[in-house]
Amino acid sequence: MALIGLISEKIIKTPLVSTDKPDVLRELVQILADAGEIDNYDAVLNAIQDREDKQSTGLEQGIAVPHGKTEAVSTLKLAIGIAPQGIDFNSMDGQPSKLFFLLVASPGQAGPHVAALAEIAKLARSKAFCNALINAASPHEVVELMTGE
Amino acid sequence: MSSPIEKIMVYIDGTEQSVTAAQYAICLASFSGAELVAQYVINTRAVEDLLRASIFLKEEQVEYEHDMEADAERYLNYVNELALKKGITITKRQSRGSVNKEIADAVAELQIDLLVIGELSRIRSRRDEFYDETERAMRSVSCSVLIVKDEDKVWEMYQSLV
Numbered sequence: 373m374a375l376i377g378l379i380s381e382k383i384i385k386t387p388l389v390s391t392d393k394p395d396v397l398r399e400l401v402q403i404l405a406d407a408g409e410i411d412n413y414d415a416v417l418n419a420i421q422d423r424e425d426k427q428s429t430g431l432e433q434g435i436a437v438p439h440g441k442t443e444a445v446s447t448l449k450l451a452i453g454i455a456p457q458g459i460d461f462n463s464m465d466g467q468p469s470k471l472f473f474l475l476v477a478s479p480g481q482a483g484p485h486v487a488a489l490a491e492i493a494k495l496a497r498s499k500a501f502c503n504a505l506i507n508a509a510s511p512h513e514v515v516e517l518m519t520g521e
Numbered sequence: 522m523s524s525p526i527e528k529i530m531v532y533i534d535g536t537e538q539s540v541t542a543a544q545y546a547i548c549l550a551s552f553s554g555a556e557l558v559a560q561y562v563i564n565t566r567a568v569e570d571l572l573r574a575s576i577f578l579k580e581e582q583v584e585y586e587h588d589m590e591a592d593a594e595r596y597l598n599y600v601n602e603l604a605l606k607k608g609i610t611i612t613k614r615q616s617r618g619s620v621n622k623e624i625a626d627a628v629a630e631l632q633i634d635l636l637v638i639g640e641l642s643r644i645r646s647r648r649d650e651f652y653d654e655t656e657r658a659m660r661s662v663s664c665s666v667l668i669v670k671d672e673d674k675v676w677e678m679y680q681s682l683v
Contacts, residue, residue, distance in 0.1 A: 376653075427578055437576050441588075447537075464575060480595070482588035483535035483564060487620075487654060490567035493574040 375491040378450040382407040384511035386454035400474040403451040415444035430463025434470035538639025542669040543600040544679040561593040566619040620654035
């Protein structure tokens with residue numbers, strides 16, 4: 373399954389209202405809960421938090437990729453959150469994170485999980501595209517940017 | 522004239538779509554008498570990219586590669602069981618590397634006549650970042666490619682196979 377197949381307006385939130393790392397993780401997982409993508413909010417949040425506890429997934433240039441594995445989901449789940457104001461996420465370059473891709477997968481779906489993360493890694497290399505996403509006015513615009521429509 | 526399809530390869534990647542593709546390939550092998558190969562690629566190239574991008578920690582690289590090996594074993598065993606139930610023998614293969622290259626190399630090495638893959642995403646992107654490895658393989662292999670759609674219909678066809 374390509375990452376693009378997971379993208380829909382209901383799993384995108386812009387702007388995020390959180391102002392710190394613990395809150396933004398909760399808000400991203402809540403996007404999935406509100407979209408009806410997950411039933412067990414706590415299990416998903418714990419999986420994401422466990423990974424963050426090892427090392428922040430805040431990359432350079434305002435991108436963060438919180439991810440984790442849990443039996444609480446049966447298929448790959450993606451949430452996208454945008455915080456144009458930036459949130460301190462203990463990122464690699466010390467800069468605030470603005471574009472969040474949260475990915476959670478079942479432990480038995482390592483292949484699709486890795487493939488989707490690899491697509492996000494490619495996307496993160498395109499500064500201009502990431503800036504366009506950060507400045508998108510609505511989830512609809514994010515979908516349009518991603519599909520190239 | 523011999524059958525134009527003597528060797529079929531189905532690509533298994535741990536998705537439901539690839540399992541549906543396997544059911545269809547089993548039906549095709551049954552109808553045509555073709556030899557059937559199931560290929561799983563442990564995408565170590567992507568894992569290395571994720572380590573380089575600092576999305577993965579070193580311990581995650583090891584953990585995810587181990588998970589993918591377990592997935593490969595489990596999914597290949599599952600499609601093997603599906604085949605055996607219909608009296609079809611499957612050759613199970615797994616390799617490590619880049620999905621696109623490994624599939625293309627396997628097709629060439631085994632002289633595959635038809636590659637069967639699961640349904641690709643219906644949402645298309647014109648952006649290069651969102652390319653699908655299976656779609657890339659579809660374009661680069663030397664043999665014909667069949668994309669399997671409609672899982673309910675395929676399941677009925679598989680079930681009706683004696």
